[in-house]
Amino acid sequence: MVSFVCDHCGKCCTSIGAYIKIERQLSDRDYYCKNTITGEVFPVHVVPEFAEEIDEEVISGAAGSRSGCIFLRRNPAGPGFVCAIYPTRPRLCREFRCYHMVIFNARGEPAGRMVGRADIRTADPVLARIWNDEVKPLPSPTTPRSDPAWLERVCAILTAHGYRGEAVEGGTV
Known part of the structure; x- marks a missing residue:
């Protein structure tokens, strides 16, 4: 098994993040949010470096016009994006994996990723x-991780052609 490694592209936050809505502001850094898919309500705490920026969006009403997650921010320290509520992000975000398998070629180099x-x-x-x-x-499973027999079959097909597939487990987004 290989561990999931986030490359901070922000694609998950622009898609699934659209379902995270602020229900109520508790303070300049604390909010109750709702996952509009499951109805789950959860508290979040904004990290200090983004608190003012997010607070301004909420007050101005710009938060409701975003297409993705309001807590997604450009990484000030480098390329990609970061999450302004990362330590308190919801379960939906903690469990999300944008790829489920890494496929290696005969030289042991990554050759592809299974997504969706x-x-x-x-x-x-x-x-x-x-x-x-x-x-x-x-026949594809509902989720690849839920069907070990399907994953074994896929790995056998890849192995027959000189590739190696390793399911992704754990890691953090």
Whole structure:
């Protein structure tokens, strides 16, 4: 098993983050938010460096016009994005994985990632062909992690062609 490693692209926060809505502001750094998919209400605490910026958006009403999560911010220390409520982020965010398997070539180098239910992201044309011809036709599970037999079957197909698939477990977003 390989560990999930977030590359801070922000795509998850612009998609699933759209379902995180502020219900009530408690202080300049504390809010009650709601996951509009599950109805779960949870408290969040904004890290100090983003508190004023988020507070201004909430007061001005700009928070409601965002297409993604209000707590997603550009990383001031480098490329990508960061979460302004990372230590108190909701379960939806803690459990999210944007890829479920890393596929390695014969040299042990990462050659692709399985995303979604059974899609692949790869620049390797041979791996793309194998995936489209042999893996895609398999009935896909609701979630790859929920069907170990499906993952074993996919790994066997990859191994037969000189690749190695490793399911992603743990890690933090």
